[in-house]
Amino acid sequence: MKIAYSWLQEYLDIQVSPKDLGEKIERSSVEVDSVTRPSDGLKKIVVGKIMSMEPHPDSDHLQVCQVDVGDDDLSQIVCGAPNVATDKKVIVALPGSRIGGNVKIKRSKMRGVVSNGMICALDEIGFSKDVVPKEWADGIYFLPDDAKIGEPVFPYLGMDDYLIDVDVTPNRGDMLSVYGVARDLGAIYAQTPKLNHPHVEEVGTAASDKVSIEADEDLAPIYKMRIVENVKIQPSPRWLQIKLWNAGVRPINNVVDVTNYILLKYGQPLHAFDYNKVSGSTIKARYAQKGEKLTTLDEAEHDLNEKDIVIADDQKPIALAGVMGGLNSEIDDQTTTVAIESAVFTPTLIRKTAQRQNLHTDASQRFERGVNRGGVEEAADAAAQMMHELAGGDVLKGIVTGSSYDVKPVVVNITLSRINHILGTDLSLDQVKAIFKQLGFGVTLDGEKYTVTVPTSRWDIHIPADLVEEVARIYGYDKIPSTLPSGPTTVGALTERQKLMRDSRHVLESLGLNQAISYALTTDAKAKQFMMRESAETHLSWPMTADHTTLRMNMISGLLDDVAYNNARRVKDVALYEQGRVFYKDSEDEVRPSEHEHIAGAVSGQLVVDPLKNAKHNAIDFYQLKGIVEKYLNNLAIKGDIEFIATDKYPEMHPGRTADIFIHGHYVGFIGQVHPSVAEAYKINQTYVFELDLDALIEMPKDMNQFEPISKYPSITRDVALLVDKSVTNAQVLAQIHKRGGAYLKSVHLFDIYDGKNLPGGKQSLAYTLTYQNPNATLTDDEVNQAFEKVQKTLVSELGAEIR
Amino acid sequence: MTLRDDLEKIRQEREKNIKDVGDLKKLDALRVELLGKKGPITQALRGMRNLSADERPKFGQFANSVRDELQSAIETRRDELKKALLNKQLQNETIDVTLPGKPVAQGQPHVIQQIIDQIEDLFIGMGYQVLSGPEVEEDKYNFEMMNLPKDHPARDMQDTFYITKDILMRTQTSPMQARTLEKHDFSKGPLKMISPGVVYRRDTDDPTHSHQFHQVEGIVIDKHVTMADLKGTLELIAHELFGDRFDIRLRPSYFPFTEPSVEADITCFNCGGKGCAVCKYTGWIEVLGAGMVHPNVLEMAGVDSEVYGGFAFGVGPDRFAMLKYGVDDIRNFYLNDVRFLTQFSKKG
């Protein structure tokens, strides 16, 4: 809401600049989005008087005006506005001026006739079209006759005022009014704002003769009405129009403007009906009925819901209660009798209606946050009196009440020690008492206990904690000391699980992978790719976009999106890992998925980018990524054998280049190349990936580091080269060697693979180094030879190997 | 010519010869020639027996001195030659030190992870536990137990991805407040906890909005925890993450789960507090929300709000990273462009 500095000055003695005032509001009450002047950025826009005019020789709508702008000579300005007229004082943008939209005005020629500037309409000098009064919407604006020629126009239009745009939090609905802000500033600056209260001049006839009201108290806890007769509809005086347009409200006429003015001033939304358009004399506040429709003032037709609250006459709805009036009871130029509604509607119902009908108005915004229930009558009185003064109306006697209740101030008790205990301050009894008084609260003191009576204008305060906040913000957060919690010492440490998760990240980073964070919400199709187990999908009930509808059940698809993003930008070398959650459901019936930590990687192009190497030859392959996974698993010190077993079960993976990973017989994940057709669908280059169940890895027993003495005795090695069928795997060979290796076989290493030329078809050559060592004695050649012999024989007999 | 004269002549001539030898082999040959068994000195010493007993010691002394002299000249020359040889070798081995180093593999933690780790470490040092909660939450924990009943207007502040009426993607890490409060045994000491994690909002992704982002929630509940403690703690976060010259200021705000509620601003990174376009000429930038835990939140979790109380805060690592490094589009954090990710590799 935009609050005018000058309006606040009517009630308070403000000694600080508008900017400082905005800062103070922000530090003590609510956020301030900006402090601006409507004239900011405008210059050389002055009052001019059209002395004479004649039609443009080459145009049927342009007028050539001679304008007095305060210089010795008249200024010739060409104007195309339909309402241009002599003797009128107008807004003149001089040559060299700057008008709305940062447009510069120069001396120019219009169809051959010199024009020294421009005569402006309101929207041309920065007014939003939404606030320009209808009578000025299609032409230039006429300034008051006493405007001084040659002077800047800004003061005449309220454009030199400062507007403080407050962004009010949901709890501070009271700050959505000038009175509310003035009260809070009163508390901040220890002043009592000079707020005026209306005195209504009534005529003899009773309003209750004209109208009766039936209001459902669940919908409208308070519903009151005043009747004003014999109004003369016309534009409002300029001071009122200025107040409205500076607050972003379009001036309409002297009756509607009064209701909006009261809304801005008191925060109480009002609605004015044309009494004569209402059928019958009973007004109801009720739920809408099935099939009812209402066209609101904005000319939009609404199909009403049975939970919407309407104001209705004896035939039809005439307003969407608390949101917007109906077109069928609108105030127009012929209106003579006005029914002013001042009410309180149930916030949640208004909120729902506004959402349902997608109609958020100044009124609904205030009803949603609540209004001052103690100010309903005062607002009606003030409005009626103003209609008397501005529209010559006769205010009928009394207020007609449909529903009402005795609004009582809230009483809250709190002790000084409690306040100091929560704030960490050392405030005195008098300091706190003064703050409560500045806020306009009633306060009595018994020992150190305050009994605080909160006026209805602060309906957000109910409990002691609310009072603590009031004290804190008025006292000033800057003055609160800075300390750290003092109580008993607690131990802070990561849990084993958290440590392992951190270690996992560090290890993969040290192995060359960059941490990625991808979206957990993805498409249906991607969510169920690369699945490590069966699971039902978890869908959002109302997604925002088609790209993010379903919770992921794998990490790889997100990483492939990342690879695609990089590849599309010609970044070919991508090495990523991600640690995060996947979401599984055992069945469709389960509503809430279980969450599992996974860790996955994707590498495309070169892991280590070396421009001196051939990029293609240096590109990632299965074995390089396998090395990373092995190193990672070793680093986690997982106890048990790690096995890689070929698999073709993942439809998204290369069937001949994928392995399931087992630790001690337990499935923990997989590794391999992304299937070429899947890669094509993702628009990515050849990519290798792995995904591991991190929860499982964390749970697995760990190998403690243990010192193993380094043998004093030398080791002996033997090399063996085998010619075997290509179908024989390294794992099979190793298994045989270990089976017959003997007590002193310490390790086996593959050192050569050859399947090229000079070998019989279908054969490959594998060469291994076997290392023997006795930890307690020096091995003899004989011992080693015997053991080696056994291994060779086994390989020949079990695997059909030819020893080369 | 006496023997002595012979030797003297040899010494003079040969010393010069030694200095002229150009390589080690020739020097060795010369050494054998001069000092070997057949060399002139040995010969001269042999001829000593023809001298008188008086002359013998003197001559012996002289001959030995000549031998020592020649020997030392040879050694000196040998050292010289060796050194020259080594120098030549070193010269041949000279490389272009400006050629690039051999690349090694090294990955980086994500910039948001770096900030989360920093926050975790800071709070672990102050005795906080780190807890993580579910990303798919119950309405009860995400909203109701945070003092946001079903029709609360503040729910509009957070657009929520619902899965069912009661199950949703958590919109904040605050549900961990309720979850830990429910479980904590206060007879065993205060509750000091932070909870980092991913949160989700029903937002359209643009430079300043992301449907997925991060939060770190913090809460301290004990018998005497004050707003001043909150202020001191928030200052510590600012100093740890940004540096000591950054100040914190508190402003009133509103969160349903805290009362009083504050918004914390930090000194503008761009202008250092002088005022600039980034901070809308205020010198301050809003970075986090905090407050004293609302008594309703405590009571709903079964904690006596008359006895226990404390503060809670919520920090946005995404926002911190954007401010700290001048990242102008939040989507960068989730697109994982390698060129973006690898920028944040500086330690310290």
Ligand SMILES: [Zn+2]
């Ligand atoms: Zn700044």
